[in-house]
Amino acid sequence: MIDIVVADDQQLVRTGFRLILEAQPDLRVVGEAGTGVEAVTVSRRLRPDVVLMDIRMPELDGIQATRQLLAAADPDLPHVLMLTTFDLDRYVYGSLKAGASGFLLKDTPRDQLIDAVRAAAAGQRLIAPALTRRLIERFLVLPPPDGGHAPSLRTLTDRELEVLRLIARGLSNTEIAASIFVAEATVKTHVNRILAKLGLRTRVHAVVLAYETGLVRPGDPEAPAPPRRAASSPEDATFA
Structure with a gap:
């Protein structure tokens, strides 16, 4: 079973991701967060396999939250997939620099989202080499x-x-x-x-x-x- 935390400042978005992911027998959403600070706290407490991390969140943006979360000296750190509505290169680069394993737009097709979560949990890369x-x-x-x-x-x-x-x-x-x-x-x-x-x-x-x-x-x-x-x-x- 792959445990997931969904971090997004919009409840509707979090609910949508939960419905999509929990329809799969091997995926389970174990927690949610509405701010970057909550994302770090919840992820450290629940120790998920994958965190879906929105970039634009209050208190602490997703890139800073990812940097904090992955800075810990812990062999079981989660794999972070960054989420955003904006297809801006600077967000992608900032996410990678923070240690994220991949980058997804929120309008990514359902099947690609599911595949990305599974691939991230397996430690695989989620961005094409050319990009x-x-x-x-x-x-x-x-x-x-x-x-x-x-x-x-x-x-x-x-x-x-x-x-x-x-x-x-x-x-x-x-x-x-x-x-x-x-x-x-x-x-x-x-x-x-x-x-x-x-x-x-x-x-x-x-x-x-x-x-x-x-x-x-x-x-x-x-x-x-x-x-x-x-x-x-x-x-x-x-x-x-």
Whole structure:
């Protein structure tokens, strides 16, 4: 069973999400919150698997609430899906920087919302690589070039750095495998090691770090990508 907290300042919205989610046998709404402060308090008390977090809320906005919630030294932190009516890039980027696992518009179709909650609970990313790259290139204030040798990256092997660059350029595991001529399972192993070494929760956060450290920079040549195929697994699917 996947436990969910719904945080939104509108009761009608919270009720609508509850009805949609609790119609599924594996989803359960265990709590609601009408402000950012309540979202943090309720989530810490109930310890859900997923928090649906509205961005525009009183007292504390959803991005700040997410930052507070995920700052705790707790191995069982929830996965946060940000919700908004506004398709603004700055909200998406702010959400990712705060540690959110994904970003959804409130008019997301019912089935995509359900899929997104399940995917988030499983630790999967919920934003297409191309969108992630576009947002970061547009809004990230880059530090001075350091040749990709920031202290946080020095624990990575040359191969892991190569994989991280390709992740930041928007390639899926399947495409990375084809680009560097290894099995997809090997790429997954590299990705897991990269996240573990850098202390990151998702590959989205790895993309942010790659740009922040100068490992990848806007304007760099695009990574060569093999022809795309239809998404065959949740990892390759786009929910936002």
